[in-house]
Amino acid sequence: MCVCHRFIYYQSKRIYSSFDHLEIVPGHKIQAEEILNDERIEYIDIFDGNQTHKDTALHDCVDNFVKRHRYDSLLAFTDGAVTEFGRGSSAVVLLPLEVGVPEVEVKQVHATLMSSLETEIAAIILAMEQAVMYLEDNAAKSIMKQGKLIILTDCKSAIKCIIRRSVMHHHHALMA
Numbered sequence: 001m002c003v004c005h006r007f008i009y010y011q012s013k014r015i016y017s018s019f020d021h022l023e024i025v026p027g028h029k030i031q032a033e034e035i036l037n038d039e040r041i042e043y044i045d046i047f048d049g050n051q052t053h054k055d056t057a058l059h060d061c062v063d064n065f066v067k068r069h070r071y072d073s074l075l076a077f078t079d080g081a082v083t084e085f086g087r088g089s090s091a092v093v094l095l096p097l098e099v100g101v102p103e104v105e106v107k108q109v110h111a112t113l114m115s116s117l118e119t120e121i122a123a124i125i126l127a128m129e130q131a132v133m134y135l136e137d138n139a140a141k142s143i144m145k146q147g148k149l150i151i152l153t154d155c156k157s158a159i160k161c162i163i164r165r166s167v168m169h170h171h172h173a174l175m176a
Contacts, residue, residue: 062152071097073148074134076127080119080155088114090123094130106130120158127151 069075075095082088087110094104108126110119131149153159 065152066095069150070095071099073150074131076131076149076151078120078123078127078151078153080116080121080123080158082114082116082119086113088116088119088122090119090126092123092127092130094127094134096134104130104134117155117157117161120153120155121161124151124153124158124162 066075074097077093077095078091080088080090089107089109091107092105094106096102096104106126108122110122114122128149128151
């Protein structure tokens, strides 16, 4: 053996012996149901539907809410819709934490026939996924240490399905 091969052989034996007593234990991979089991999911109704001039009042309520939370928390607007033929789609608009950064818009067309409620739930889930991707890709993590992900949706039934996930077994396929 030449000196070069002996050196490589010696180095590989040294590396192998240094790892000999180590055990590789797979890390815990967080599952979707564990995220949803977190007790910090809250419901906030930012609009009282009994007001007169509902369109103007709703716009003002949402506008004031966004101004209060815009750069403290990650905001996501969601919507789901179904055509008369049962084809569904979901959309998310994510407002970044940084000033001057454009909004993130994501749309998803579903391959299977869905109900309106399922598309709304899928939109909320899409918002959670987009928030995770946004925080993984940005320096915004440090800004958001004390902040929240706030998802604004117009579907109270979808919110209730997520909050009461333990009794809504037929929607778990969407949330898994």
